Amino acid sequence: MPHMEDTCDVLIIGAGPAGLMLGCWLARTGSKTRIIDRREAKITRGHADGVQCRTIEIFQSFGMEETLRREGNELSETVFYNPDRNGHLVPTSRIPDTEPNISRFRHVVLNQGRIEDTLIDCMRKDGLTVERSMSPISLEFSDSSAETHPVIVKVQHLAPATETSNGSSGLYRSNIISDEEFHRGFTAQGGQVETIKAKYVVGCDGARSWTRNQLGFSLEGDSANIYWGVMDARPITNLPDIRVKVVLHSVSSGSLLIVPRENNLVRFYIQMGTLQPGEKLDSSTQSPEKILESARKILAPYTLECPEIEWWSVYEIGQRLCKHVSHKNRVFLAGDAFHTHSPKGGQGMNVSMADSYNLGWKLAACAKGLADPSILDTYSGERVEVARQLIEFDHKVSRLFSGKPAVTAESEGVSMEEFQSLWIRMGKWTSGTGVVYPPSLIVAESSTQKSTLAKNIIIGSHFESHMVVCYADAHATHFADRLVADGRWRLIIFSGDLGDLNQQSRFNNLCDQLTNADASPIKRYTPPTANLNSVIEVLTLTSSPRKALRYSAFPEITRPFVGKHRYPTYDQIFSDEVSYLDGGGGAYMGYGVERDGPGCVVVVRPDQHVAEVTGFEDCIDVLARFFGGFMTVDGMKL
């Protein structure tokens, strides 16, 4: 059998949501990538299902949000059921499941298998496919500093695994299963070995990460000694609410969470029991009947029949974090490989995909020599803090969720008011839209001057969306829809009122500087023969209406000519006016920029996070300093 060898920019180990999202970035930006997975087949049922607003925004940036809209079930309402003074379960309050005004999208649920399909389709369109039944067996570093591909991973092709991921039992991935049992079936059995030399390796290989073990890192944290069951079923019940999210505490039989899913499925999370410290749950005695029995006790006197249980599992509640997520900026961990927690917040899959959405464009830029590898430090700086917050949140919520409710204000137990208020307060954070990255090489410090220019734009946060009107065609459109994931940085010019001749002249002068000044990052980093916007894209938002200045009067840099025939582009200039049929006209107010003010320029990263804010006059200096800190041409700083 020949010993095969290959080199690539990035080797991704593990093709779950985190690995696939990373694959989408790398395939879209044209990096040479391989993505391997030990498992023979993708899951098709069960596992994660919640898709938060920010995740849909991320999917939209790749043009793949349609599956979620078409197939996912939008969660519109959350109802809290608690015992009344007589111990009867009653709905005590109803709230919208997605907090108003945090996103143009809504929280939906869809099974992890379909999410993975969507990512796989997106990758495939860009030429990347998952290689299955491939197990990594060793990871080494070349010590030579001249080595461009210093990470050496041997992988072995597995014989078709006996483990099948698509039965109705999801126990095989549960944390109540021992490591030994978990890894059974993945032992390499004499299959072909291949050596892959990579610039970068990313371990997206889950809670029992092989990559993490190779690096000698470990998850740290504790367990709550409480175990819950989970099942997907089509229920028949006289509970008045079964197609909205239900958060339910019984008097003394435990708690339950109901999440209605696509195709009339319902996901149930059901509190089952406690363990003694150190006690291990016997996985062989778990069954869907036992879970259903627990659910019935909690729901009583309401009835519950589940003629078909599509999927089920049992897990122990715990929170664990690995604070080290990279080794020499060459090997990284993403997703469950560095943070695990309980599933009820619907966070795991979302935070995991957000990890690799953060990492992907950075790796692509470094692999292509467009950015200095020092930007890779920001991955840990940005994502470990998010994971820490996640684990803190989950620790609080899961203990309140599993606690006995206080039936009256005087009685002992968990205060339902406290629980509900925590739940609501965390809405923005759990939607993924509350994440703010700290200052770094690629996130500038805030300042009073910057806040004055754009009051509501938070440096480090993602660029929020408002409805604007496309100058050339009068379409009403969400501004953030234009922040597509193609690896480009963006300059968003709030031009102000171009009907004012003085402001128009300042705007033209700015565009001229961006086009011609030697210090302009557009001039500096755009290859001379390429489209003016190929590295940094300019988007313009006027506060004046469309008729104030005709389209062809805008400088070329704001509507660059493309292709052999030099056709103008029509989708980079917008007006903050009321559209004919879809509202709008509130974007300047939403971003906190004065309509009649001096305007400003906002720098947005390829992952939509705001990196810098500047005025027109100091724009070139500020941009030169900012981009000069990390941008490179063929790997060299200029």
Add this chain to the structure above:
Amino acid sequence: MPHMEDTCDVLIIGAGPAGLMLGCWLARTGSKTRIIDRREAKITRGHADGVQCRTIEIFQSFGMEETLRREGNELSETVFYNPDRNGHLVPTSRIPDTEPNISRFRHVVLNQGRIEDTLIDCMRKDGLTVERSMSPISLEFSDSSAETHPVIVKVQHLAPATETSNGSSGLYRSNIISDEEFHRGFTAQGGQVETIKAKYVVGCDGARSWTRNQLGFSLEGDSANIYWGVMDARPITNLPDIRVKVVLHSVSSGSLLIVPRENNLVRFYIQMGTLQPGEKLDSSTQSPEKILESARKILAPYTLECPEIEWWSVYEIGQRLCKHVSHKNRVFLAGDAFHTHSPKGGQGMNVSMADSYNLGWKLAACAKGLADPSILDTYSGERVEVARQLIEFDHKVSRLFSGKPAVTAESEGVSMEEFQSLWIRMGKWTSGTGVVYPPSLIVAESSTQKSTLAKNIIIGSHFESHMVVCYADAHATHFADRLVADGRWRLIIFSGDLGDLNQQSRFNNLCDQLTNADASPIKRYTPPTANLNSVIEVLTLTSSPRKALRYSAFPEITRPFVGKHRYPTYDQIFSDEVSYLDGGGGAYMGYGVERDGPGCVVVVRPDQHVAEVTGFEDCIDVLARFFGGFMTVDGMKL
């Protein structure tokens, strides 16, 4: 070569938009159908492109509106350019291209090839595919009244045709081409002949319909002796508006219409010249260069370069109608086979698809023995009138469009005010949402009593949409999204305020009657073992909020139990309340039904047109009379 024979419910001749839409209905409702086309391949460029609001509503009813949303270009604005007093072309007014509040969808443009792809995909999912290179050669009737499949069509398999439809010249289908030249290439050349015996045959075979000729019918009308060019190109121009619809009259060089298309294409309609009465245009002298030259003259002093012309054609303006569209209710004509006109109103493809959307469910019901064939009379009664209005509209508009503009109020020529006001006035009609079918076996007469019950519901018009809230899951949803094209009739119960115990009791009584009264059409026409809603679906809209009555308290007929396990349905009961995030709460007002009034029941046909309105107390009588007029069981009236 064996002589093949086959029988089917419906044979569709011609797989353009009209034929394919018919195929969608018949495939969806499970009729045995064949659809043949002489051409070897589908068109991929040029031809029709406008998709009106009502057409998107129709696509939505089949679940296929997504392609239009994703790929089509929404037209947001129309700009009129006219000569000013000095003869300079200037924009004189701007209006929204889709009139506000006529539909939940917007006018888009997308090339006919992609529209056909969408219909073909929809048909294929239901098991029907187009048989190409098949030419009908004879059409006969069996005289035996016992014959269930009395229409006999012989079809011949063609050798691969020499005609290719996908070049940049669309002249081959233009009305300036002679019939002889048009039919060249379709002469059957000794291919296998098959005899197809059908219950019904529908000729969707275009302006030079073979089927129409077989029936001895002909198009009648006249020609304006004016010819126009049409082209799809990517223009470079200093005209200030090129990505919105532009309606332009030059002083004396003719008129021009600009329709921006998907992928930065632009469709131009360009007035080229006039003909003497009886004069025929020489197709061999037409060229894209000549069209472009005319366009430049009209646009001057604005410049126009078109480095790439994707498609072009030349046509003579004329309007023709065939008033006979059926023969013995066994052979029908749809689309261009019975109405032709100029393309600038963007009507042809839309009206053609609306023809067969009207016909499809009727044929399916008759073929299955669920309705009396006398309902087929309504096809002519409903669609010939629409075609007549279309042709009247086109006659007016195309003559005003081709006329010389009056530069001042005193000068001779077409008044631009008159032209614009006609254009705007016709907006609702051209959107397809203004069509009202006259009283017939399947459209009841209006009356004062009915108008009192539901002021804004017009019997004969399509059932309009308003935002409502789904009772079970709190989703905000457009009510008309629930009127899916599956062949079922619908009873829409405006239940009124169910928080009022008296009204609740009236509602329960109505549901009880619908379920149990011998005269109830639901009891009468639903097979005893089938789902209660399998023939007529009940949709309920309450004016009381969701919390007024819990879901499980609704009678079974409003949320029927389905399948072996008798799971309740969750998508048939709605509330007219304000949703958490998407507005709503105005549906009763929109339909003109009193929130605190007695309620009413609206009967909606499978094609979404309103057929009858009745109060609760006389509901069973009214429904028994209405449905008794045409519904059958196994072809027999009860």
